[in-house]
Amino acid sequence: MTSPLQHVLVIGGGFSGMATAIQCAKLGLTVDLVEIDQGWRSYGAGISIGGPTLRALATIGVLDAFLARGYGGDGVNLFTAGGQPIGTLPTPRVAGDDVPGGGAIMRPVLADILAKATRAAGVRVRLGCTFSQIEQRDGQVHVAFTDGTQGSYDLVVGADGLYSKVRDTVFPDVPKPRYTGQGVWRAVVPRPAEIVCATMWLGQKVKAGVNPVSQEEMYIFVTEDRPTNEYIDPAEWPRMLADLLAPFGAPLIQSIRAQIGAESRVNYRPLESLLLPQPWFSGRVVLVGDAVHATTPHMAAGAGIGIEDAIVLAEELGRGATLETALQAFQARRWERCRMVVENSGRLGEIEIAGGDKEEHKRIMRETLMSLAQPI
Numbered sequence: 001m002t003s004p005l006q007h008v009l010v011i012g013g014g015f016s017g018m019a020t021a022i023q024c025a026k027l028g029l030t031v032d033l034v035e036i037d038q039g040w041r042s043y044g045a046g047i048s049i050g051g052p053t054l055r056a057l058a059t060i061g062v063l064d065a066f067l068a069r070g071y072g073g074d075g076v077n078l079f080t081a082g083g084q085p086i087g088t089l090p091t092p093r094v095a096g097d098d099v100p101g102g103g104a105i106m107r108p109v110l111a112d113i114l115a116k117a118t119r120a121a122g123v124r125v126r127l128g129c130t131f132s133q134i135e136q137r138d139g140q141v142h143v144a145f146t147d148g149t150q151g152s153y154d155l156v157v158g159a160d161g162l163y164s165k166v167r168d169t170v171f172p173d174v175p176k177p178r179y180t181g182q183g184v185w186r187a188v189v190p191r192p193a194e195i196v197c198a199t200m201w202l203g204q205k206v207k208a209g210v211n212p213v214s215q216e217e218m219y220i221f222v223t224e225d226r227p228t229n230e231y232i233d234p235a236e237w238p239r240m241l242a243d244l245l246a247p248f249g250a251p252l253i254q255s256i257r258a259q260i261g262a263e264s265r266v267n268y269r270p271l272e273s274l275l276l277p278q279p280w281f282s283g284r285v286v287l288v289g290d291a292v293h294a295t296t297p298h299m300a301a302g303a304g305i306g307i308e309d310a311i312v313l314a315e316e317l318g319r320g321a322t323l324e325t326a327l328q329a330f331q332a333r334r335w336e337r338c339r340m341v342v343e344n345s346g347r348l349g350e351i352e353i354a355g356g357d358k359e360e361h362k363r364i365m366r367e368t369l370m371s372l373a374q375p376i
Contacts, residue, residue, distance in 0.1 A: 005317060006030060009143060009153040010123075011131055011166050013040055016289025016306030017159030018114040019060050023314035024157075025121040032153075033118065034145065036160075038128035042111030045186035045267050046219025048104045048198060048211050048297070052372045053304030054095040059311050063099070065113045070105030071212040073197030081203040083250030089365075094373045102198060102300075104211035104219065106188070110303075130160070134169055136283045155323065156285045157313070159306075162272060164291035170282045177272040179229040180296055182349050184221055184271060185241045187264040189256050191218040201250050205355065208248060210256070220256055221297075225353050229270045237266040271296045271349065275342045278335060281327045288313060293338040298348040299368050301341045308376050309334060337376065344368045 006029060010021045013035030021033045049057075054072070057063045066072075074093070078086040091101030119125060126147075133144040134156065141156045158166025162177050191212050200209035205225060212218040222244050232240070238260050245257040260266065274294040280287050289306030296302075313330045320326025344364050351361045 005154045005323060007153045008032070008155045008157065009034070009141070009151065010157045010159055012158065012160035012164075012289075012291070013037070013115075013118075013125070013127075014042070014159060014161055014289065014306075015110065015114060015303050016309055017157070018111075018118045019056075019307045019310035020157050020159055020288055020313060021118050021123040022060055022114075022121045023310045024317065025123050027314060027318050031121075031123045032126065032151065033123050034126045034129045034131065036128065036130040036146075040111070040115060040127050042107045043267070044107040044269070045188050045265050046104050046211060046213040046221075047107050047110065047303060048221075048300040049102060050300050050304060050369075050372065051091055051094040051099075051101045052376075053301065053307065054099055054103065056304055056307040056311060056376075058095055058099070060114075060117065060307065062113050062117050063095070065117075066103070066105060066110065067099075069109050069113065069214070070103055071214055072100030072103035073212065074101045076102070076198040076200060079199070079201045079250060081201050081248045081250065083201070083252070086202070091369075092373055104198070104213045106213050106217075106219075109213075130165065134166070134285065136285070141284045154284065155317075158285060158287045158291050159289050160291055162274065162290045162294045164287065166285065167276070167287055167291050170285050170287075171276070174276055175274070177274040177294060180271045180273050180346060180349050181225060181227060181353050182223055182271045182296070183226045183268060184223050184297060185237070185244065185266065185268050186219055186221050187238075187241060187260055187266040188213070188217055188219050189259050189264060191216060192252070192255075195252075201248055201253055203247060205352075206244055206247070207352070208245060208253060210252075223352065226270070229272075232268055234268075237268050238262060238264060240268075241266055273342060273346050275339060278331060280331045280334075284323060286313070286327050286330070293342050295342045296345045296349050298345040299341055299365070299372070301345070301368075301372060304372075305334075305338050305341055308337070312376060333376070337371070340368060340371060
């Protein structure tokens, strides 16, 4: 670059933020990461990971840790609500012939893997801290922090999630996240020996699935139509999840239903979506991950495209003639892929809510999976 890039600030210590910090540190840059949560916690149960995301984890350098602490498997087995086999969706081994086509892991475990890798990369991590003010002048970004300190940076990366404070500061007039009319329930239960890959049961309106997250455990996920985004008392979550599973006659689902209780780490999340119109950067501030393209989990690709952002951003920073050239190239490479995931995932949800065309649903899933398998 004509003006050397030396000092980078990443705001937000989630998956995309940690991946960005790691990849920028590999360029020899000085990287600070601030995370508002003092405990650097990741909430939720399991997270399903597709082959393209495993490929991204390999690039970051944490695939071996994922496979050691999570679970890898090939294919997605499909059944009716009563347990009759429908077929198997293939999951190509895009991360390598010796790497399964998909997998799953507990969110806190993946967060721990990435946190260890972030510190090992030499990133300077500050917890319980975020920014209070961002001002661009004199070719730098001047940042005031909530702990009373200040700093100046060549680049600031906003990776602070769906309700990004960086996005609100830099792009105050852009659309806000949109509730999609669905919610997802998750819980953690013991893994029976016969469950060796993602498995789904397709009800008339409710869809249930399981995915192993380790040798001992799997997580169950259930999508539900819910017209309004209303508060649900967490004390009611186990009972409500059990009620949703009652119509499924499949013996394994009923076995899982009988096990759900306070120890099952039941989690409910309303599904929200966001695709920020271009541009994704302003001057020396750029957005990545859910801050710019939050998607529903229908394609199991939300975390993956956020981690891919980190890889592509670092690649372009490493070869761009100027910072603006690098950020333009980053945005150009990411736009279509992220748009596809957000919009196609949203369309899958719309079809499910309306009880729409199942052939369209299958076609969108197939085309999206094929596109995601392509190099980033």
